[in-house]
Amino acid sequence: MYISRLSLRNFRNFNSASLGFTKGVNTIIGENGAGKSNLFHALRIMIDDSMPRSIRFYENDFNRSIGDWAGHWIVIQIIFDDLDNGEEAQSIAMHKMADAENFDSSRGTYSLFFRPRIDIRRSLFEFSEKEAKTQEELSEILSQISLNDYETVYTGRGNIDFSIDDNYSSYIGDFESMTFPDPDEERVDIYGIKIYGISIPNEFACTFAKALRDVEADLRSFKDNPLINLLRDKEKNIPIEKKSELENQIEELNKSISALDEVKSVSSGISQTMRDTVGETYAPNVNIKSELPANMERLLQSLKLWVGDPDEEDYDGRLGELSLGGANLIYISLKLLEFERIKKNEKIANFILIEEPEAHIHNHIQKTLFQKLDKESTQVFISTHSTHISSVSAISSINILARGKKKAEVFNPSNNLEPNEVIKLERYLDANRTNLLFAKGVILVEGDAEHILIPVLIKKVLGVSLDELGISIINIGSTGFENVAQLFHEERVRRRCSILTDNDISIVPLPKDEKDDDQYQRDCRNSEISGKNRKQDLDSFCENNDYVKAFYAKHTFEVDFLLEYNSHEIKETVKKAYKQKKSIESIGSLIVNDNVAISGKEILRLAKKFGKGWFSIMISENINHLTYIPQYILEALIFACPDIKKSILIYIAKYRISKLINVNIDNLNYSEIFANFNAFDDGTEALNYYKKELPNDVLSEILVLKNA
Known part of the structure; x- marks a missing residue:
């Protein structure tokens, strides 16, 4: 028996939500405030017999x-x-x-x-x-x-x-x-x-391990301490004569401690001081007595965990000496042991709920812990915002919670996918890529160059990172866009996904008859044909799906970046890469040539010489607020993140103007523009003023694309 579905209506941040579950381990992932704790609370109301009826x-x-x-x-x-x-x-x-x-x-x-x-x-x-x-x-x-x-x-x-x-x-x-x-x-x-x-919950074995902030405090608690619960369960197995013997020994020890001359002298000193202060009539009698617990349950409650580092076998100390991650592991282990105790009873179903087990725990331990939780005849629910745990979770057993307007959204990434498609996705989604499941928007690229340079472009030009915008950029390599982009769909993850790729239109003129091609032209023609076919396939794939859209460089990423008035950045990169002045001047003259057959050919030669990824790293060192972001990348950014907050747009505006103050271009008084912009109380009016004064600025382009 297992839970296959949980439906919620009007409960906390869930307006109308339905989550599907599988046997074994189920993962609920989501950003902070998405409703993971509320979901667990709803589950516990229904299946945890420790909750009030x-x-x-x-x-x-x-x-x-x-x-x-x-x-x-x-x-x-x-x-x-x-x-x-x-x-x-x-x-x-x-x-x-x-x-x-x-x-x-x-x-x-x-x-x-x-x-x-x-x-x-x-x-x-x-x-x-x-x-x-x-x-x-x-x-x-x-x-x-x-x-x-x-x-x-x-x-x-x-x-x-x-x-x-x-x-x-x-x-x-x-x-x-x-x-x-x-x-x-x-x-x-x-x-x-x-x-x-x-009482249905009484028929279940259910253990809940909450998200831990202070493990020591939880293990000092008598009410929720799993160690005390385990010891209390064992108390009934201690023979009565053994209990009596231990309790008598404690009573004798208390008498011996109280009878110490040093203890008596302090006691009499307190009594004498009291009499000297308030007189014989009102002074209370004072004694100091040892109160080591003689009751067996109290004795068990006094037991404390002592732990040692696995690298120091001969030493153990108090729990506080252990790292926070180690202490969390101790707590989770105690809860799992507590579960094994109640599971032994004849129950009709067994459940474990673990809230954010990743706190302070090393990446490898997170993965190992998750994989070890797959227990026979037990359904496990884990909430997490760890990409390491999500990377080892089966896609079919993941539910994604996302923050919506006044309500949570629930996504099931495997809904209506064929089993073989799910298997391919699970093989692909490692810890570096599963962050796409947490993102507000996703940009898919197929090469190292875009993966390296686009985040730098956004940060240096706009002043905000992709992370601040809630966007994940994923390098799919040779996986194929469709294999990953199929996650984003009305039936699955309702988040925007932009696909960035090349049209590969030839940078050199091609003869009408392909038989007249030289080797370079033949390569360009083949790339152009591949680009045309790729565009047809991607456009067909994106058709009728509001959550996925493809954006194309006219030629290639490197060529289109250069053609967007970014020759300065390339020339600065060449200056650092070459030592001979003649080479620097020769390459520079080719880069600034208006004929794309010349400048495009040279930028592609440089990318091949240094390697596309490394060349992008070299270029990234020369990116600044004056660098132009290619139009198709801007459009992909806006599609992936359609709901950029007004506060972020205002921040970008202030960043852009403050950077432009020190640059004498366009003969504009940026200091005056900055002062006027800051004078607006209404954000919309401020942004409209920005568009009016700086109509050709990148932020103004973004505002036009957003219709803001």
């Missing part, structure tokens, strides 16, 4: 995107697969087609509804039956509802996923059209059957 929700537990929470429901639903024939499992077995006598005994649903009580639901239904009704009247009814008018109900055997908008509107209520169902005709095949007499 009388769950109460509050106003801030409702998703903010719905506006006024009054009248809305919070719904948490779990679908289980591979149910056995036990009574507890069958209490949640799902009905088939509303036929109570013919149900699917291998699949079950378990739901929580936090909903208005039936009298409130009746009043909403009666209101919706009125012929003449207004939103004002509905608002008046809703304004009278408080949380005291709500109830928490658990059901099994429901058939409807309430994360689907149409289902929510039909069976809970449509607040726009003001229609609400009749609660007295509540259908058990829709909502499920109320569960009485059986």
